Amino acid sequence: QVQLVESGGGVVQAGGSLRLSCAASGRYFSRYAMGWFRQAPGKEREFVTAIISSGSSTRYADSVKGRFAISRDNVKNMVYLQMNSLKPEDTAVYYCAASVSPEALKTHRVDYWGQGTQVTVSS
Numbered sequence: 001q002v003q004l005v006e007s008g009g010g011v012v013q014a015g016g017s018l019r020l021s022c023a024a025s026g027r028y029f030s031r032y033a034m035g036w037f038r039q040a041p042g043k044e045r046e047f048v049t050a051i052i053s054s055g056s057s058t059r060y061a062d063s064v065k066g067r068f069a070i071s072r073d074n075v076k077n078m079v080y081l082q083m084n085s086l087k088p089e090d091t092a093v094y095y096c097a098a099s100v101s102p103e104a105l106k107t108h109r110v111d112y113w114g115q116g117t118q119v120t121v122s123s
Contacts, residue, residue: 002026002112004096009117016086016121022079022096022114029098030074032112035059035105036081038092038119045095049081050102059102064090086121093118 008020020036035050049070050059058070069082079096096114099105 004114006096006114006117009119011120017084020081024077029077032098033102034079035097037095040092050105088121088123
């Protein structure tokens with residue numbers, strides 16, 4: 001069992017940066033691939049990024065490539081999402097997620113979800 005709690009959301013101007021954090025509890029955190037999804041009002045939840053259990057490999061949606069960076073700390077049981085050059089279309093609720101692999105996350109086969117944190121980018 002893994003519990004996930006996101007933090008770090010807020011309101012930022014276009015072009016600004018935010019860092020989201022996801023605190024995980026549970027003995028086997030380091031065995032899971034971790035990822036971030038987002039859901040804007042009236043839209044389906046979409047994959048943003050994923051990181052392999054060891055942290056040595058990552059995946060990104062084309063819409064965030066070059067602007068967002070995922071990282072993890074398996075000692076602190078934390079996952080981070082650094083978001084730079086934010087755009088109004090990045091506005092959404094961002095969710096932390098855990099699964100068996102980055103490929104599973106990309107196809108929305110998620111074992112555990114966080115409760116989400118709101119990110120609003122003003123123009």
